[in-house]
Amino acid sequence: MKKVLRVLMALALLLVCSVPLGAEAASSFGERVEGMAEVTGVRVSTHDGMTRIVVDADKPVKIKTMALTNPTRVVADIQGAWLSGKVKRDIPVSSPFASRVRIAQFSKNVVRVVVETNVGKNNYRVFPLSGGPVPGRVVLDFGQVGPSSSGATVALPDVKKPTQPATKPAETKPATKPAEAKPSTKPAETKPATKPATKPTTQPQTSTTQPSKPTTQPQTKPVTKPQKTEAEKTAEETAGTAEQEKTETERGIDEITGLSGKVIVIDPGHGGNDSGAIGPTGVMEKTVTLNIALRLQKLLEAEGATVYMTRSTDTEVSPKGANASDIEELQARCDVANNHNADIFISIHNDSFTNGAAKGTTGYYYSRGSAKSRDLADKVRSGVIDQIGTQSRGTQSCNFYVVKHTDMPATLVEVAFISNPEEEKLLNSDDGAQKAAQGIADGIADYFG
Structure with missing residues (x-):
């Protein structure tokens, strides 16, 4: 009986050993990541008033972003992706805009990038970028990121800066010029009044119409401008985004x-x-x-x-x-x-x-x-x-x-x-x-x- 048990145990052991466990593991891993983007690297560059973090992937990706507090962090979740084992998971950043980058496999199909930063919402931007030698990229910019950025280390103190140029146009200089006597006396002078006696009825008419033209032009321009901007908001935003995409592409390639x-x-x-x-x-x-x-x-x-x-x-x-x-x-x-x-x-x-x-x-x-x-x-x-x-x-x-x-x-x-x-x-x-x-x-x- 003992011999039979030993034989059976030996056969069972032989069967277990004959199963290619490594091949099964490799096969299951390959099946799991099939069709997903592989995140292959993280690069960091700081210059020109901005820190740029670029996450490379072997195909275009979609992202979801959010901001967290205590401490302040910006999170980018890369959808449908898996993290290569060659990628460094924790990267210190020597920058006034960001101090640390961490990347990890957050779930089976999401790679999470976390950037520790102290900039405000107007001083960072996260976007995907495709094309070039790297098929897929996620770019995270911190600092002076564009027209909406104040361009300083921390966004909040600099929000006050744009108010200064706003008050300057409201000073007395532009206000006093239209109120001066010069424009008021010129129309009241006798020269235009005496000339239209007999000779040119058209000249006074044309001279009166000349001042009226500037008055009508400013009236029509302000009226048409709001109409155009409202009608073309989407077009302008698209054009601005396209132009920004172009600059971001160039900077994403050149600067990083x-x-x-x-x-x-x-x-x-x-x-x-x-x-x-x-x-x-x-x-x-x-x-x-x-x-x-x-x-x-x-x-x-x-x-x-x-x-x-x-x-x-x-x-x-x-x-x-x-x-x-x-x-x-x-x-x-x-x-x-x-x-x-x-x-x-x-x-x-x-x-x-x-x-x-x-x-x-x-x-x-x-x-x-x-x-x-x-x-x-x-x-x-x-x-x-x-x-x-x-x-x-x-x-x-x-x-x-x-x-x-x-x-x-x-x-x-x-x-x-x-x-x-x-x-x-x-x-x-x-x-x-x-x-x-x-x-x-x-x-x-x-x-x-």
Whole structure:
């Protein structure tokens, strides 16, 4: 009997163990979030009298907002969304307009964003924004947010300011001018009275009609203005909203990333006669780096940056082409950045090793370079890892020619190991190349942010 029980228990255990629990969990999670927007990041920027918080999502979203007191908070609920595990949940903000941002999965299909702030209702604005390189965004502005904003740190004290210009027009200066004797005596002068005796009956009529025209014009204008504004309220509000949307779109793209006006040089490693490393299935490094670089160029230009490429096709950079020495080729790449007075220089490469198991992403900066170069290298490496999920191999100093002989902060990023079969496949895919480009763009945005 005991043997039978043992056999039955063993069979039961075998059945339990044979069920792919991880697959079921993954499947149920995939089903739960299917069709929902994934919230992928939160970015904060403070300048020009305003703090802007942008929440990124992979598709357009709808929001509900509310204000809470004790303490003062502004809440934005993102509908039909789920929060990526990569997003930082609690972000301190060093700003006179906001002190903290928190984000969490409030319910199974709502992501809640809470901003601790001390501004009044006229000094913040929350709205969704779609289009551009990020399909969906929620923008939360605090401070000087538009015509309704007083433009100071806290709204309440500044509400008094608009009353000052309102009282100035009511001063005695405009009041005394119409009451002066000059306008009253002019019509009473004898000159117009003597002239209309015989000669021109039309002249006095025209002279009398000339003063009447200004009187009729002001009468008709004030009458028509209220009628027009009442009839066109909706149109004006729509036009104002459209114009505001345009400015918000520009500011949402330019200000939050800080890329407007920035000059960036992208250097796709190798090219032309130099294939670079070659993967197990024959994928060449020069092809992968160019693919990523061209995608990165589009992302950065969409964010307002001016981008120069050391090469945009499969060719050498040096005017000497295949006849250039290694140093001449590398110096030609540096010259592109130095001659354009670039703000930063990004050289894109893929790592390789004899052991195909080697994998991961590395950021490099010149060993004797500035702290800004290290910061750039670190942020770009982190951005790539966040997007393609590779292992971090750290941010390391180096003596590579292109980061040593450029005059601005520079980094060389080894996106992944092309010698690793899995990472070669990732690098050679459209999805992998796009995510790698997005990761570098994210790192650049963080650097300038």
